Amino acid sequence: MPLKLEDYEDDLKRCSRCSYCKFIPWVIVSDKEHSYGCPAISYRNFHSYSGGGKVATALALLRGRIPLSDALLDVAFECFTCGLCHVSCQICKVHLDLRDIIIALRERLVEKGLISEPHKLIIEGLRKEDNVMQKPKKDRGKWAEGLSVKDLTRERADILFYAGCRYSYDKELWSTVRGSVELLKNAGVDVGIMGAEETCCGVRALEIGFREEFYKCAENNMEIWRAKGVKTIVTPCAECYHAFIYRYPEKLNKKLDIEVLHITQFLDRLIRNGKIKFTKPVFMKAAYHDPCHLGRLGEPFEPWTGRRKKIRNQVPIWDPPKPRRIGIRGVYEEPRRILRAIPGLDLVEMIRTREYAWCCGGGGGAREYDLEFALWTAKVRIEEAMYVGAEAIVVADGWCKRNFLDAITKHGGGIKVYDVIDLIKQAVGG
Amino acid sequence: MDLKDICGVDNYIADEEVLEQFSMDYSFAPPRRPKAVVKIKDAHTLREVMKWANETKTPLVPVSSGPPHFRGDTVPSTGGAVILDLSGMKKILHISTLNRYCIVEPGVTFGELQRKLAEVGLKIPMPLLPRSNKSVLTALLEREPVTMPLVQWNLTDPLKCLHILWPNGEEMMTGEAGFQHKTLEEQWKHNQDQILHMGPGQWDPYRIISGAQGTMGIALWSSIRCELIPQEYKLYFATSEKVDKLLRFVNRFIRFRYGDEILLLNRWNLATIIGKQPEEIKAIAEDLPSWILILTLAGYDILPRERVEYQDEDTCNLAKQFGLELKQSIPGVNDREMYKLLNSVSEDPYWKIRYKGSCQEIFFLTPVDRVSEMEATMYSVASELGYPTSEIGGYIQPQQQGIVWHVEFDIPYEPGNPKDIERVKGLLIKASEALMARGAYFSRPYGLWADMVYSKDAINRWVLRELKRIFDPNNIMNPGKLCF
C-alpha cells in the first residue's frame, strides 16, 4: 500500500542532509558543469527545493511548523518528480524513497486544499474529459484519422497501441505517433487503438497529488483492458509506460497480467527480427535523452509485503527486504540499440545519462505550474547535447519532445529535436 | 626590581663597544644605540624581563642569532631599547627518532642542532648555508626559505609548535602542544608529540608570530620536523644560460615529489659559496654557466639504493625531455662537495660578504612563471644604475612543494666605500620598487620594504595594528618595525 506522509516520518528523520540529492552520483562526475542533477534547486537555489529540502519541508508540515502558503506550493510543485534525487540518495542510503515522499507531500497539500490554479484546471479537465490536456474527449482519436488502424472498441487485436494524452492532442507531435502506428502495421503487427475511448493513464494526477483521481483512471483502464482481453500494450509515452509498468501494479500490489512495452522496446524487437529494415542513411550526430519515466522510473513494480524491524539493535530494515528501486532496470538499451543500428547516425552520449540523466522539464506537473522553469530546464539539457557535439537531441516521449521544442522556440539553440520513431521512419524511407 | 636584579649583573651589558655593535647592522637601517644588552639564559628570566618591560614601557628587541645581521630587524627603531640576547638559550629539549622531530630553544644554531641530530640519523631542512651562529628557531620563524621544498606542506614548515611568550606576559603553547596535557613532560609520558601545528582553537597563534621580526612575541622553544639522513644519495647539477629552461624542468620535476634539496643558484652566488677569496670567486664564476640547478635524490631506511635508482632513471628521462644534461660535477665543485655544503653552515666569513665585505639582499616571493621576468627586471635596474650585473648573486628556491618561489638577489658592496653604498642603496630602492610594481611579493618586509608593502593594503595594515594592540598593549616589542 502506498504510504501517507506521516508513515514516512521516521525515514524523513534519517535524511542526513548530505546534499547528494542535488548532484549526480559523485563517482560519475567528470566535470563541474554537468555535475548538477536536480533542476529544482539548480533553478531556485534555496535548499528547500532539493530532495533533502523537501524532506525537511515534509517534516515541518507534519509538525505543524509551517502554514499553507504560496512558498509551500512553489517548493512542492516546482519539481518534475524526475527521481534524480532518489537515485543519488540511494547510492548510500536506502531509507528514503524520495520521489514517493515528494508525491506524498503533494497529496497532503491537496488534501489540505492547497492546489494551484493550473493543477485545478488539469484535474477538472481530467474529470470531465478524461485527459490532462484540457481538450474535448471526443477529439482524442483524431490523431489516427486516415491510418486505417483497428478500433479496439469494436474489434480485437494482438496489441493495444496506447497513445497517451500528449500525443493524442498535440498536433505538432502527430507525425510521431502516427509514424509509430505505421511502423507497426508495416511490420505486420496486429495493432489497434481505443481512439476517443482511450482515457488518461492518470499518472499525472498522481504526481500532482491527486491519488484518488489516479485510482479512478487506473481502475477504469484496467477494467476496459480486462473486458477487451488486452494482452499486450505498446505506448510511445514514457509516462504512460511508467504508469502501467509500475503504478498500476503498485495499486494492486501484484503484477498485471498484461505485457507492457514502450514503443522503443517493441520496435527494437522488430528490428532485430528483421521485420523493420533500414534502407536509407540518416546522417547526423545525435544525443539520446533518457526520459525519466522510461529510464530511472521505468523499472517494473515488484510485489512485496513486509514490515519494519531492527537488526543489530538499531539498524532499521524492511523484512523481507524490499525490492530496491534505483533505476538500473529501466529502459536504456533499446532506444540506443535502435539508434546505433540506423546507418549514418553517429550516436553520442551526454554527460548526464541513463539513471542520472538531467530531466527534460516536461513532467510532474511542473511545466504547467511554472513554464519558465520547465523551459529553463530543457534549455540546460539542450546545451548539454550541444556540448557533446550533437546536432540533434533524440527523445522517446511526447512530453520531452514538446518541452524541448518550446525551449528552442523561446531560448534558441541550433539543434533539432526528434523522437526515435521519427528517425526510424526516415531510415526506413518513410 | 630593576633589570640588573632580574638578569644578574653579569648578564646586563652597558659596555659602549657592545652597544655600538647592536646599534647597527649590514642593512641601511638608521643606527640607534640600545640602552643595554641583556643576556637571557632561561625562560624564567625572560618572563621577568617581559614583565618589567611592560611595567616600565621599555622597548625590547629580541636577538637570537649572532652577527652579522642584514635586515635591520635587530637594530632598535626607538630610543631606550633593551636588546634581549637569547643566544644563550641553547637547550635542545627533545629529539624523537620515532616521529622525527626535535624541540629547541632560540639560541640553538644550525650547526649545533645538525650535529646532535646526526647522532640519531636525522637532520632538519636547512636554509642555504646559514651563518654559523644563526638561530634555527629564528630562521624558521622568520620564514627563511629551506632547500628542501618537498617537505613543506606549509610555507612555515618545518616549524611546527611553539611556546610563545606574548608581549603582554601571557603564554601559550601552540599546535597540539597547546591542546594536550599541560606540560611537555606529561605529553611525552603519554606518547603525545608536538608536530600538529594548527590551533589551538580557531586561529593559528604560531602564524601571528611568524615573520614578525620580534614584534609580536618571543618563542621560548619550537618543535621542528626532522628528516632522515639519506643512506644513499645522488646529487645532480644542470646548467643553462637561460633560467627559464631550468625552471620549466624544475616545475615538472617537483611534481614527481622526488628528492631532498632542490635549488637554483646563478654563477655568482655559487662561486661565492665555493670560493673563499674575491679573486677565487671571480675566477670560479667565469667558468660557470649563468644558472645552475642543484638537486638531490635520496634513499632512506627502506631500500635506499633502489629508491635512488628509480628516481635517477625517471629524473634523467625527464631532463632529456627538457634538453638538459644532469651532471655530477661542474667547474669548481662536484656532487660530494656540494652535498656537504648544502648540509653545512657557512664557514666564516659568511659567504655573502666574502666578495666585498658587505652585501645587500633583495628577496621576495613569486609564482614560478614570473621568476625570469623578475630576473630581467632586476638586471635592467642594475644596468641602469651602472651596477655590474655579473656580480649580482642570484638564488631561486622553490618552496611549499613548488607553489611559492623565493627569489633572491645578493648585491655585494664595500661597506667603507660611500659611493658604493650610495649606489647599492639606490639599487635597493629602485629595484624593490620596480619588482613590486611587477607583482613581486615582499612577504618579509624588512626595512624600507615595510612602507612599500603596507601602503598597498590598508586593511591588512589595520588588522595587524589591531593585533599588535591586542598582544602588545604597551608596544614594547621591537616598536617601529613593519607597520607598527
Place this chain on the structure above:
Amino acid sequence: MVLKEEEYKALEDIVGPRNISEDPVILDSYACWGGRFHTRPEAVILPASTEEVQAIIKVCNRYKIRVKCHSTGWNPMGGVSLPRTVLLDLRRMNRIIEINEERMYAVVEPYVTAGQLQAELMKRGLCNHLIGAGASCSVVACTACYHGETPMGIYTGHAAENLLAVEWVLPNGEILRTGSLGSTGNWFCAEGPGPSVRGLVRGIWGTKGAFGVITKIGYKLHPWHGPPKLEITGRLPAYRYKIPENMDIHTVAFHSMKDLLESAYLLYNAKIGYVVHKQFGFFGNLQWAMIKIAMDPTKTYWQLEEVLNDPEVQKITEELKYSYQIILMGVSKKHLEWQEKALQQILNKVGGWIVQACEEPAVKEFMFAWLHRLGYKNYNFYVGGYLPGYSPPGAPRALIPAIEESIRAKKEYIEKKLIVDDGADAVMGPLSCIGGGGNMYFENFCLFDIADPESAKAAMEFLLKSLEWQREHGYPGNNGGPQDAMVGTGLLLGLSEEQAIARMREILKKCTHPDTYRWQAKFKKVFDPNDVSCYEYLRLEE
C-alpha cells in the same frame, strides 16, 4: 522574532527578491538536521558575489543582525543557533575562478565542491585534498572554515595546509585579503606580509561560517599521475574505477591496533601513499558484509543478516579487524614497484599482511573508487545517525588509550541495545592528518537510529562523555576542538540561550587551553564591534 520591514527591504535591495526569503517554508529547511529543527534563521539570503556579501554584512552591522553562512551545510554547525540571525546560503557563489596548472593552485568560491574540483583538476594532471566527509563538501568550507582531516592527508596534507590567500569579508564589513593577495593581487601565498594574518582565518578548526564570510580562497593543488578521467566499471550504485597501471590499492591488516599504529611511523618515513585510510572500519564487525553489500547493485543492508551468516564473511571480517587501505601512485612503473616493495617491508617489520580477499579486482576497483572520489561518504549515515567519539588528533601511539576507552564505552550502550551493535570497534580514520605524516586521527563511529529518541539520546551521551573523557585525559576534543562547547549543542540539550552560552563558557574554561578562547574574545571585540558574529566562533569573554 522577525526582521523589521525596513531591515528586510535593505537586504532584499542587495540581492533581489528572488534571492532572499523569510517564508517559514524556506527557513525551516535551513533549520533541520537529523529530523530535529534547530533555531530558524530570520531570513535566508543567497548572495552572488563578494560585493553582495559585503553589502549584506554592512546592513547587518547597521541593524545589529547576526550573520551566519554555509555552503552545502551538511553539519548542523552550518546552521543558526541564536535568534536574530540571518543565514547566507552561498550556493550562488559557485565559480571556479581559476585553475592555474603551472602554479598548481586554484581559486574557488564557496559552493565549489571537492568532487567537482577534482574532476576538473584530473584533466590537467592535478588533484586536490578531499575532506573526509567527501566529494559533496565545499572546498572553501573544509579548507578555511571547518576541520580538515582526509584519507589523503599523507599526500595532500590537512585541509588547512592547502589554504593559500583568502578573501574574507570580516564581521565589520571590511574585506581582508590575506597573504600575497592583499599586496599583489595574486593568490599563491598564504603567509605575510610580515606576521601572517592567515593565522586569524582558522586554527585546528575554522570559524564555522560564524565570523564573517570567506568568499574566495587560493587553494593548493597536487600532482596527479593518473589519467585525466578514470574509467568507470561496475554499475549504479556500485560504481568502481579501473585502476590505472601506475596505481594500486591494498588492504593491509595487522594483529593488533598497536601494530597498525606502529606501521604509521614507518609509512611516514617511507614517504609512500596517496591515500592511507582506515576506511571501512566504521562498519565495525559488519565490515566485510557491508562491503559485499555495497558492491552488489541488487543488495542493501536489509540483507545484512543473511550475508553475515556466511562463515567466509565472518572469517574475513575477523581478518579485517585491524586493517586499512593504502593507495599507491607511481610516477613510473618502477616507482610503483618500489612502493610495493617498501610497503611489504613495512608489513614485515610489524607483522602485517595484505588481505587477499581484498585483492580481488572488483573489490580493489570499488575501494579505489570509494577512496579516490569519496563519493560514498553518506554511508557514514547508512542507518540514519552517526556521531564520532573519542576522536582526538594525535601521534599514533598516543591514540591507543582513547581507542581502548571508546570501545569500552560503546559496549555499554550496545549491551543496552541503544546503538548499533557493530562489535564496539568501529574505528575509522586517516593514518595522517597532515602532510608527510606525524599526526593522525581516528574516530570510533557511533551509529544509531536517529528516528528513535532513545537511540539518539544514547549517541549524544556517548559523544558528550567522550569529550569529557578526552578533556580529563589530556586530549583535545574531536577533530581538535571542544564540540560540546557549541551553543547549538546546549540548545539541543534543551537549554535556553543564556544557559547554553553559560555552558559554553564553563566547558571552554575546562579545556587545556582556555586562553585561546580569551584571545578569540579579544579578536571578536575588535573585528566585530556590532556583535554580528555567531557563537560557533567560540569565545571566553573576561
